[in-house]
Amino acid sequence: MNPVENPMSQKTCLYDNHIQHGGKIVDFAGWQMPINYGSQVEEHHQVRTDAGMFDVSHMTVIDLQGNSVKSFLQYLLANDVDKLKSEGKALYSAMLNTDGGVIDDLIVYYMNDEWFRMVVNAATRDKDLAWINQQAAAFEVSVTERPELAMIAVQGPNAREKAISVLPTDVAQAAGELKRFVGAASGEWFIARTGYTGEDGFEIMLPESAATDLWEALSAAGVKPIGLGARDTLRLEAGMNLYGTDMDETTSPLISNLGWTIAWEPATRDFIGRDKITAEKAEGVKQKLVGLVLQDKGVLRGHMKVVCAAGEGETTSGSFSPSLKQSIALARVPADIGECCEVEIRGKLLNAKVVKPVFFREGKSCL
């Protein structure tokens, strides 16, 4: 029941704040992070109904700069950074390997014509950097990790208002004007209207030296600290994939509910993995990632067997949904699954309804 002690694990610059706020610390991808500060369910509701903040400083920020940075990213990513026409605009994309499997999912921001900023997962940092550097060798691009930046996500219906009330004046002004999925730089700070909860809010990158003060100012403004536990139930309800469980290097984006992130046009754009996923699409995609809502009592978890008329599948992540008060899951299943299926939990087959993989966003059920 106790976290595995990992003497090698790192601390973010907000570690002491987590302890002061009663954070229960666990090892996550080599980082000592708060799983909750008391009650994961209360933290979940705090984000759905008001405002919460997450320390996401463990995530990896990578700056890509140079004359050919745009053409590099058009080759590296399955989505097309050519869609980014104005400064600060964000794009969600998969980064594929040559087999068409997902190396990672990420957000890329267009800073200017010679500078894009990527945020990739903490758990995949080493392999991502190795892959990006390997691919960048043929381009005039510099790859610079920015570990000196902290990152705080502020999420919830009141998140923007509360955050703006405590941000430095120039950052606050930039933040107030942001449209969804757009960011803005202000000195060393970068603030974007993005997130991983299905609620409105900001993700704020800032110098580590300023992070503690911002955290405490947000806290004083009524933004409560939220642990990784609630982060997972929030993203699951929002139908957002978690790398490593809902998708990995063995799954193509087409069976991971990431088809919408692939830019097929222009057909002349060569990106890594394109030939493989093009062939997969031409043959007919055999599986898909769907949402499941458990009809019987119990709790769905990742990697449970799914049984339906069309064959078998597997849940990829599952939990009790605090907002819906029932259990939900993402599951990879045969493409022609019907409207219901069964899931095996401890040897028993329980009934589940098949839905689109999005359950709850912006304070409302999507069911």
Add this chain to the structure above:
Amino acid sequence: MSEVPTDLRYTSSHEWVRLEEDGTVTIGITDHAQDALGDLVFIELPEVGADMAQGDACCVVESVKAASDIYMPITGEVLDTNQALVDEPEIINNSAYDDGWIFKVQPDDVDDIEQLMDASSYEAELEDE
């Protein structure tokens, strides 16, 4: 620190056992266990009438985080289960030793309870974890 009442017996898998005046025992999970599991959202209770041996996995509690087995602390027959937990498993989070009791057992040999840890031994074990 978590609460460890002195009138109960304990297992290293974090169940508590209370010997009642009529010779039956009441079983639940400790304050430490509920705190480690976090918000409980589901419970699968044992079947009333089932005969089970000490150490048998007899029911399951699930928190938002994970599922966890509860083990039979003592050999005997299940007499009763706390049905209030079916709809409100969070009662265990709020009252692990009272309203959050899970089931009652008629032990085969009531002296078996003497083999379980007392509060001070259990507290010492928690400190070593």
